[in-house]
Amino acid sequence: KQEVTQIPAALSVPEGENLVLNCSFTDSAIYNLQWFRQDPGKGLTSLLLIQSSQREQTSGRLNASLDKSSGRSTLYIAASQPGDSATYLCAVRQPGNTPLVFGKGTRLSVIA
Amino acid sequence: DTEVTQTPKHLVMGMTNKKSLKCEQHMGHRAMYWYKQKAKKPPELMFVYSYEKLSINESVPSRFSPECPNSSLLNLHLHALQPEDSALYLCASSGLVSSTDTQYFGPGTRLTVL
Secondary structure, three states: OOOEEEEOOEEEEEOOOOEEEEEEEOOOOOOEEEEEEEOOOOOEEEEEEEEOOOOEEEEOOEEEEEEOOOOEEEEEEOOOOHHHOEEEEEEEEOOOOOOOEEOOOEEEEEEO | OOOEEEEOOEEEEOOOOEEEEEEEEOOOOOEEEEEEEOOOOOOEEEEEEEOOEEEEEOOOOOOEEEEEEEOOEEEEEEEOOOHHHOEEEEEEEEOOOOOOOOOEEOOOEEEEEO
16 A cells, blocks of 8 residues: 655744755655645645656656655755745646545645 | 536525535536545545546435536435535536546635534
């Protein structure tokens, strides 16, 4: 059974710092991996989707990498801002009629 | 338009009430999902509809009854809920269940059961 782990569970950094969030998964047979952002009490916003054949995806200050063979992904946030404060979730999609498997998330606080 | 809408935003109901949550998307997606999320936990899948047919039911109690009247709408009918059912209920959609597409989430309905 696929398990997704996110480390750290919580992170507090000063504004302007570059940071890395980690996601690991136990079964490397995945279709894709998706990073989401969730503000308190709100829905999930998709940030980046990496297909299994890709190594990385970039959007603005965000860069996500995928190493399928080692079961790892990282989300790199450059020049962090207070507005980046949120919970970041990673989720993997496996082949077949299967749902997304989520990690428990990393709660990020960027301090001004 | 990459929007999934959900109504109502907030719902307070008693244990004997019957209410419904509504979800709508106009992206032509053929897979729609209901998730339940408790505070500080990741979303838990409840139901998946594929081409308006229920394809996955994650052993959800019968007091939750999903309905997909057409390809754009997804409802969740609630009856005789318990206080522990209080949570954020999220709807999502994607091109197909087994596709490589992004899942788009709605803003959620915050449900409180008294």
